Amino acid sequence: MWMPEEAWVDEALPLQVDVRDRASDTVVVVSGELDFATTPHLWEAVGPLARSGRPLVLDLAALSFCDSSALSILVRLHRTAQGSGGSLVLAAPQPQVEAALTVTMLHRLLTIRPEQPDGDPV
Numbered sequence: 001m002w003m004p005e006e007a008w009v010d011e012a013l014p015l016q017v018d019v020r021d022r023a024s025d026t027v028v029v030v031s032g033e034l035d036f037a038t039t040p041h042l043w044e045a046v047g048p049l050a051r052s053g054r055p056l057v058l059d060l061a062a063l064s065f066c067d068s069s070a071l072s073i074l075v076r077l078h079r080t081a082q083g084s085g086g087s088l089v090l091a092a093p094q095p096q097v098e099a100a101l102t103v104t105m106l107h108r109l110l111t112i113r114p115e116q117p118d119g120d121p122v
Contacts, residue, residue, distance in 0.1 A: 014029055014038065016062075017045045025055035027091075027116065031062035032068035042073055050080040055081065059116050061092035074101075078110055091116040 015038040018029040026049050034042060049056055058077070074090065081088040090112045093101065101107045 015041060017042060019045070019049070023031055025057055025117070027057045027059055029059040029062065033074070034063055034065045034073070035065065035108050036069045039069045039073040043076070046077060047080065050077045050082045050086065051101040053085040055087045056081050056087070056116070057089045057091050057117060059091045060094065060097055061116075063094060063097055066117055069098060071106060074110060075106065089117060 014033040016029075016031040018031070020027040020029065028049065030042065032038070046056070046058070047055060056077070060073075074088075078088045088111065090101070090110055092115050093112060096109055098107075098112070101110065
């Protein structure tokens with residue numbers, strides 16, 4: 001379940017999602033491990049935001065692991081955001097996450113920034 005302005009945490013999962021609504025965009029801080037078991041939870045939390053048509057930033061600085069299902073959900077979020085007139089930026093990925101994006105050539109499809117873009121707080 002998506003909860004604006006609050007951290008979404010399932011103690012049984014090694015994934016945390018913190019949504020921060022700003023005037024210019026929505027930032028989602030993704031922490032922990034994104035894999036086959038946790039990607040449905042990310043989609044549940046972030047899918048509605050991707051469909052909103054607003055710019056969306058996924059802050060990946062605290063994402064320590066991702067597998068192929070994680071890469072797939074990032075592509076799905078990108079396509080959903082674009083299809084709704086919005087955008088998706090992946091910000092500050094850890095080296096291992098950035099390497100996975102690069103080796104799979106997803107860095108050519110997805111917008112990746114070394115740090116979180118500036119935005120106006122609400």
